[in-house]
Amino acid sequence: MITFKNVSMRYPNSAHLFRQVSFHIDKGDFVLVTGHSGAGKSTLLKLMAGIEPPSSGHILINEQDISQLHPNAVPYLRRRFGLVFQDHKLLYDRNSFENVALPLSIQGITGEEAARRVRAALDKVGLLNKEKAMPITLSGGEQQRLAIARAVVSRPSIVIADEPTAGLDQAASLEIMQLLKAFNDVGVTVVIAMHDVAQVSTIAYRTLHIDQQTISAMPAQTAML
Amino acid sequence: MKNWLNQHALAIDLVLQRLKSHWLNTLTICMVIGITVTLPGLLFVALDNLQDMSRSIKQGAQISAFLKPSVNANLIQRLINDVEALPQVKEVRYVPKEEAIKQLSAQFVQKDLLADLPQNPLPDALFITLTDTQPASVKPVQALLQKRGEVEELVIDSVWIERLHSMLVLGKRIAIIFASLLGIAMITVISNTVRMQVLTHEAEIEVSRLIGATHSFIRRPFLYMGGAYGLGGGLIAVALLFLIVWNLRQPVQLLANNYQSNFQLVFHLFNVGGLMLVATTAIGWIAAFIALTQKR
Numbered sequence: 001m002i003t004f005k006n007v008s009m010r011y012p013n014s015a016h017l018f019r020q021v022s023f024h025i026d027k028g029d030f031v032l033v034t035g036h037s038g039a040g041k042s043t044l045l046k047l048m049a050g051i052e053p054p055s056s057g058h059i060l061i062n063e064q065d066i067s068q069l070h071p072n073a074v075p076y077l078r079r080r081f082g083l084v085f086q087d088h089k090l091l092y093d094r095n096s097f098e099n100v101a102l103p104l105s106i107q108g109i110t111g112e113e114a115a116r117r118v119r120a121a122l123d124k125v126g127l128l129n130k131e132k133a134m135p136i137t138l139s140g141g142e143q144q145r146l147a148i149a150r151a152v153v154s155r156p157s158i159v160i161a162d163e164p165t166a167g168l169d170q171a172a173s174l175e176i177m178q179l180l181k182a183f184n185d186v187g188v189t190v191v192i193a194m195h196d197v198a199q200v201s202t203i204a205y206r207t208l209h210i211d212q213q214t215i216s217a218m219p220a221q222t223a224m225l
Numbered sequence: 226m227k228n229w230l231n232q233h234a235l236a237i238d239l240v241l242q243r244l245k246s247h248w249l250n251t252l253t254i255c256m257v258i259g260i261t262v263t264l265p266g267l268l269f270v271a272l273d274n275l276q277d278m279s280r281s282i283k284q285g286a287q288i289s290a291f292l293k294p295s296v297n298a299n300l301i302q303r304l305i306n307d308v309e310a311l312p313q314v315k316e317v318r319y320v321p322k323e324e325a326i327k328q329l330s331a332q333f334v335q336k337d338l339l340a341d342l343p344q345n346p347l348p349d350a351l352f353i354t355l356t357d358t359q360p361a362s363v364k365p366v367q368a369l370l371q372k373r374g375e376v377e378e379l380v381i382d383s384v385w386i387e388r389l390h391s392m393l394v395l396g397k398r399i400a401i402i403f404a405s406l407l408g409i410a411m412i413t414v415i416s417n418t419v420r421m422q423v424l425t426h427e428a429e430i431e432v433s434r435l436i437g438a439t440h441s442f443i444r445r446p447f448l449y450m451g452g453a454y455g456l457g458g459g460l461i462a463v464a465l466l467f468l469i470v471w472n473l474r475q476p477v478q479l480l481a482n483n484y485q486s487n488f489q490l491v492f493h494l495f496n497v498g499g500l501m502l503v504a505t506t507a508i509g510w511i512a513a514f515i516a517l518t519q520k521r
Contacts, residue, residue: 075439089435091432103436107228108230108235
């Protein structure tokens, strides 16, 4: 599903974040990307989602080399992903319903169909009763759940979450991880970047650890949820 | 196709919401644009009316040929035939001196004076109406009449119309320059407003881009916004022009009546007004396009 072939990445005027890394993520995998702060976890996720281009190497999504894509095709690639950001990136001048409906609007899905899908997504994250609430009135955990609802509303095959539990307490973090696991259970590939695995008693069937410009794939492991 | 239409409908809905939620701001911008457009618009309306007037005068433009007293009826008829044969000639009207004196005495207050004259001092005359008053049309007719010995004097009453025509051309050119300058001012105002809008919605643009919005999807509401400002300004300008013309119509008519003219000030709502709306909407759209291109 996601294949990195000899990918190197460095930002202009800075050292390499990775050199010649290769790995493969299968459909339905639940992958945890770990590493210390500044190791390049967020960059790795950005490379996967086509937000940043690699300095060299090839990234394949469903056998399609995304570095060969025409710039106009990149937005359509991003629609295959559900993105969850550390800072939620919610629109604070729109209510919960409108925030979740945004990816559908981008795809031209409106009206009854959009409303049905938005409510289903809000229901899945337990925020159906807060569809009219403005994001600012929601707690940190609720805002992150809203961001997850927005990520899954367009039924993506891959969910990429960058530090989704950052700034949340133990209970809220656990809730978020359970939610992401629930999506994984129905076949969605989930890739999560976390710098502190210990903060949640979580599961990670596979781990990609970034250290010293290399990525090491850990064998599948199970954790209690 | 349905999704594409949905996206356009969504963009229009979003723009209307934004315009409504900042209605005072919207009204201010539209007023600025409206007043800016009214000024050249007024000049165009004035020129449009003058052109209408010059067109109606042109239709009545004539060459008057006064004949020598010695010319007999046969020669006159031959001259009429020759003049009528010219393609530039619309109509030839022959007025014999007897009819001319009758017309004069009908208009003259002191009829005794005319009766005391020993003989009719007026000549036979031909009044020639041309198809138009362009120099190219006047010249062949003038040349023919000057060549013929039957004609004593020629009066060509198209000179002042030519002057008016030249003034209208100049006036139009000035109006275009004026409108272009104010158009640039309008582009600057709308462009700046759209740029501010882009800055205000930067977070939304960033999120939309990240979750798969195309360039067109992001630009569309701002382009519509520019068009809407232009259209709003255009509507205000058309309304102002309509009110100004309506207000001036009666005094202009009174003035025209004093000069025995039935001239009426008119505002061609569908032609001039429609053209103004199309132009302002297009300028608004272009201004937004420029703002977005600079932001890219």
